Amino acid sequence: MKSNQQTLHYKEVQRPNQIWVWAIILGIAILMWIGFFRQVVMGIPFGSNPGSDMQITIFWLLFGIAFPIVMLGWLRLITEVRDDGVYVRFVPFHLTTRVFLFKNMTSYESLEYRPLRRFGGWGIRWNFSGEKAYSISGKQGVLIQVNGEKILIGSREPERLVEVIDQVSRERNK
Structure with missing residues (x-):
């Protein structure tokens, strides 16, 4: 694979x-x-x-x-950054990993948000603004815009995640 x-x-x-x-x-x-x-x-x-x-x-x-x-x-949320994109799997609900390719990303940023107010809680969630969230706890994450969709990935270390995305996507574009 x-x-x-x-x-x-x-x-x-x-x-x-x-x-x-x-x-x-x-x-x-x-x-x-x-x-x-x-x-x-x-x-x-x-x-x-x-x-x-x-x-x-x-x-x-x-x-x-x-x-x-x-x-x-x-129950766990697995977030990985690989050569071609960000991989997210919410076990046991996702049978396969969700892949957000760098080539389809238009923006990403770390942020602090209010899960109850913005999405009605944690888990795999959608809101009325069309955003989708994968979160398990906390109120920090990375908001990725990919293929016109806004995807929020909960993270305990969002700055580190953005730093790695920056580094890998820069290396890809060389």
Whole structure:
């Protein structure tokens, strides 16, 4: 594959680090474990209008086991700068890496933004201005204009990312 033969100039891997994200995910998982143990194991109905044991078991498998593993174990945003562009992959939601080629970029800049106000939060987001964001935490990133689209990539070190993009794109244009 061509992208594997290219030089990797920069790589940043971000994972969720906000305590409130962990609290929500673990809170949901704990509730599912309590419901499963209480109803399926002990035989005491869970809630005022309990579901069947099969429903409780399915919810437990999905939200008590799979959801926390996916969200806390696998969830990450990988940003790479290679010879031909910027590569972004939001694991586990992207099956393939999104590539933003230097030849299609018209501008890029590091910035500080308000994720809740601008995009309604973190993740893979769109706003009414037509911008798209890939972010996992924080309020810093790099805004890239590519093929007429504005793409915001969240970063813990946006100045370094812009510096590497500058360096690699200058070397390409020599």
